[in-house]
Amino acid sequence: MSLDKLQIIPLGGLGEFGMNCCAIRYGDHILVIDAGLMFPDEELLGVDIVVPDIGYLVENREQVKAILLTHGHEDHIGGLPWILTELRDVPVYGTEFTLAYVEGKLEEHKLLDDTEMLEMIPGEQFQIGPFRIQPIRVTHSLVDCVSLAIHTPVGTILHTGDFKVDLASPDGHPFDLQAFAELGRNGGVLALLQDSTNVDRPGHTPSELAVRPRLDEIFGRTKKRLFFSCFSSSIHRLKLAFELADKHDRKVAVIGRSLDNSTEIATDLGYIDIPPGILINGGQIKDYPPEKVCVLISGTQGEPMSALSRAAVDNHKHARIEPGDTVLLSSRIIPGNEKGIFRMIDHLVRRDANVIFDDGTQGIIHVSGHASQEELRLMINLVKPKYFIPVHGDYRHLKRHAELAASTGIPKQTFLLEDGDVLELTRDSATRRDKVRAGRILIDDGSTADVVDDLVIRDRRHLSEAGLLLPILAINKLTGLVEGAPEIIARGFAVPDPSILTEARQVIARTLDASSNEEKGDYGVIKEKIRTDLKRYIQKNTSRRPLIMPVILEI
Incomplete structure (x- = not known):
């Protein structure tokens, strides 16, 4: 240059x-x-x-x-x-x-x-x-x-x-x-x-301080446990949660590896100053009255194995959500995550929890x-x-x-x-x-x-949309003859009529009959002939294109 x-x-x-x-x-x-x-x-x-x-x-x-x-x-x-x-x-x-x-x-x-x-x-x-x-x-x-x-x-x-x-x-x-x-x-x-x-x-864009009045109000009027969830990297929000918990006389338990890691780093570097005596571990939550506990919990985006998602279906060791508890999602809904988030919220509502999330009607809880x-x-x-x-x-x-x-x-x-x-x-x-x-x-x-690579993704997509057919043949390695009728195993492929698989076996048999002994002896060639003929038959009779993978067993 x-x-x-x-x-x-x-x-x-x-x-x-x-x-x-x-x-x-x-x-x-x-x-x-x-x-x-x-x-x-x-x-x-x-x-x-x-x-x-x-x-x-x-x-x-x-x-x-x-x-x-x-x-x-x-x-x-x-x-x-x-x-x-x-x-x-x-x-x-x-x-x-x-x-x-x-x-x-x-x-x-x-x-x-x-x-x-x-x-x-x-x-x-x-x-x-x-x-x-x-x-x-x-x-x-x-x-x-x-x-x-x-x-x-x-x-x-x-x-x-x-x-x-x-x-x-x-x-x-x-x-x-x-x-x-x-x-x-x-x-x-x-x-x-x-x-x-x-x-x-x-x-x-509003300042981070804009969320404080609304969050302060939520802390003040929550009568039972408050489950507070935000992005693990939202250090300002975590700092505010500790301050408000201290103001409203609540102990704080941190649940979730990412939140725990962020809190530890931010505390070590001086970005969060945790008031003395306020922090408890997850096993101590049950030892305090509900109105004295705030649980910082990960999982704002409804990730299937996150702490909040597991708590929503009563499958977390320490975080148990009971009727009357409040769950605050102090985060935005990231596009693409809507289905998982609202499924989690449905589970929380079934447990009679009061769920507060950023729907534009509940005040500023996230900026x-x-x-x-x-x-x-x-x-x-x-x-x-x-x-x-x-x-x-x-x-x-x-x-x-x-x-x-x-x-x-x-x-x-x-x-x-x-x-x-x-x-x-x-x-x-x-x-x-x-x-x-x-x-x-x-x-x-x-x-x-x-x-x-993209080929793998293409195959995965193909499998997810059309399923898989496994034609299985047993060939005697001494005589080169096919032993018994071919089998077809279908996975993820809905067969509209059982007679289709019966006819598919006959298609394979006809392919074998039309093949020379030299072709039958070359497993690569015979596999491709079976795949091509079977693909043509299945597509014509079902309008679907499952992934077809012939399997040849030597006996």
């Missing part, structure tokens, strides 16, 4: 929510911003997680100098074990809290000892090759989050990460307006990559961590970008965001990029180049080794 050119190469997070990953390249130096995962939709049967295809980074592994993490949400750090498995010896930079989350994740995948983790401190700049990195404090639904101003010989690239403008953050670390304004005063940034999540929402339209405009006005690139969202969000940026009249040009696009910048120009390899990698069972 020419040293007067800089490349921005998104590898994930543009055209989908999640899987955020972006490469910044100057000469022989590549920085990677974020390494997220995406949870699969219903079509990806059996897939555990989805991570970005980093083929471009693997091809240029010697040039990859660092991975910079904006914050600790799964859609920004969840793909890190996969990426580090492919790219060895790459240092990982993050804030103190983000690295605490990363540490547990890398330890789980046995990568911790081989990974260099370096702390970024908001406001303190550091150098990586030709890049001068300036982490800037932003507010979000998680603590210790940063935007990254990357000063290069060509100009400054600003990647906002996830953010909203909260000047009264409960952790005492407000959004750093001054640092962004300073970027604008110093000539503006060359390119702004901005979070598109809430671009459809007018106005401003977003992403900037709405006016905050997005504010950021653009503060940093005065020459070029604008929306990131983090489906294509319709990116399109709407580009229109919003253009309406400010500030960016000289906006670019709607997708994963794999290459935007090449000089001080005075921006040009699209040929795409690089990008896409998604499907992983089973959370293991970085169990990669699933």
